[in-house]
Amino acid sequence: DARVTQTPRHKVTEMGQEVTMRCQPILGHNTVFWYRQTMMQGLELLAYFRNRAPLDDSGMPKDRFSAEMPDATLATLKIQPSEPRDSAVYFCASGPVGNSPLHFGNGTRLTVT
């Protein structure tokens, strides 16, 4: 079964440190989404890409978050500097263009102390 792969699965870091989360979308999927899940807000859309181009990152705090797709097999989400309020589970999802379901990875659980 093809699946979205996210690394690392868990990350604990101190406030102020840079965090990089990686995602390998399913081969052939040309849309990639980043979501954040917290107890307070549920699943929030941070950013999404189509054919590696960012389409919408309005859900992302611009001053500290950045999302990129260096190539079709890698999407990254960076936080610099990280803050305790960034603690959450970050999910990557990919899908084909058109009305088709997104496939989610198992997330990166980030804890910022």
Place this chain on the structure above:
Amino acid sequence: GESVGLHLPTLSVQEGDNSIINCAYSNSASDYFIWYKQESGKGPQFIIDIRSNMDKRQGQRVTVLLNKTVKHLSLQIAATQPGDSAVYFCAENMGGSGNTGKLIFGQGTTLQVKP
């Protein structure tokens, strides 16, 4: 101490009974809807989807009903099993125009299956 966060609605059912999970969506222009299941420590897993030109779709043990008049979506699970215990999310595609746009998720419902 007490955790502060979203108070997810919880549906508790007996094993073997049918479950119905409801969802209200926000955008009348949304044209595609999906139900996801999320187990602890995992990402959301696709269950079933429906396009706005349909009002019912069936899968294996699951049925999704769409009522566009009242912007309501429901997921019916037949003969609920302990393995069905999870959080269930509905999601709407707010991109419209048949393109994969923003998939916006509801808050989720916790399904507890009692043996």
